[in-house]
Amino acid sequence: MASRDLEQFRRAFRAGERVAGKVLSRPDAQHAWVNISGYELLARTDTDPQPGTVLSFFIAQLSPVVVLRELPRPGQASPETDPRQADILTRGFRAARAELEARPPDLVGLPPHSWPPGDNLAALKASFLSRLRKDAPAWAAFSRVARLVRDINTLAVIRTTGRFLYAPWYPPGATEHELFLGVEEAGGIREILLAFRLAGPELVRVKALVAGGTARCLVSAQYPGELPRDGLLPDSLAMGRKRVRLELLARPRVLDPGEPSLLAGLVAPRPGSFTGVNLRV
Incomplete structure (x- = not known):
């Protein structure tokens, strides 16, 4: 058209x-x-x-x-799964994630002042996992989170719309990471949702619509004025062999801290x- x-x-x-x-x-x-x-x-x-x-x-x-x-x-x-099952998995995920985040900060992430965090996701992931493997309790906690994420992705409400992920290596220094990759729509458009907590701005959400080599992003934060001065997002990110340019569509918006978490919103009963x-x- x-x-x-x-x-x-x-x-x-x-x-x-x-x-x-x-x-x-x-x-x-x-x-x-x-x-x-x-x-x-x-x-x-x-x-x-x-x-x-x-x-x-x-x-x-x-x-x-x-x-x-x-x-x-x-x-x-x-198409939703039994809400009780979704609630059990959601609470289990949060508990296992909290156990992992209780490990020493230098083990599970870089300090917040190490901004910007870098633009190579594969390198950040490799560095994170390398540190994690040196601590048996931390690795066990991470493994429990991974098992729960696999179970969450079996829920009909998730598997019919995309894939839920736990990727605590980006952004480093943050906590409460949650990531959702929507299915690729006709025209090659994919929605990506990212949520985390960062010292200063506190709760942060990023919504990106990815098409080709560009991701058009909207950012919301509990305290937008506390976002890093150099910007929350780099100009581009290396995702495997592909580099995606990040384009901020508008100034960061205020995020209501009372909103459900990203995962809770994904599994909540809603129309198709x-x-x-x-x-x-």
Whole structure:
């Protein structure tokens, strides 16, 4: 769809609106074309709507990509796991992570003043694991966290939308790390969510939409004014053999400390997601 048509769509609707859309066709098992007020939206779905089905959507965002969340139909079963199981795994993960973070700071991470942290994730990971292996109790705690992360990824609500990870090597000096890699949408767009606690700004969240070699990022912090003066994010990150340029879309926002943690928000009961990635008329 032409960029001008996309702008018309954005002008016609507002984030937070509820709209109806009719399923036109299913190009594959993960996507559907949906007609919303004359616009056809190519979207990813983890439900199985048939052509002709009219669905209700909540407009979660309009920029930089259009994101809709499908509202449940009457009698529709949710793909979520038993909330009790999710709660047990979430609490177990937090307890094991706290045990690991109780180890000496020079073992499990670099001090906060060692900013910027570097831009090679593989090197940071290798350094972190090398230090960790020298301390048997710390390695055992890390292994328990890893086992719980594997169990968390078996939850239907996680495995149908992406992958949850624990990567305490980035950023170093932080605690309470949580990371989520969304599935790659049509057009090669992937959502990445990162959460951690850092001395000064306290709770921090980063949301990135990655396409090609660029990650467009939004940062929220409990105390944005306390973020590192040189910036929270480097200009780019080396991810394996690929280097991704980081682009900050706006000034850091204020994060409500009362919000659920990243993991709690991922496993909380919610409507199925339906994320738009392309438009045509």
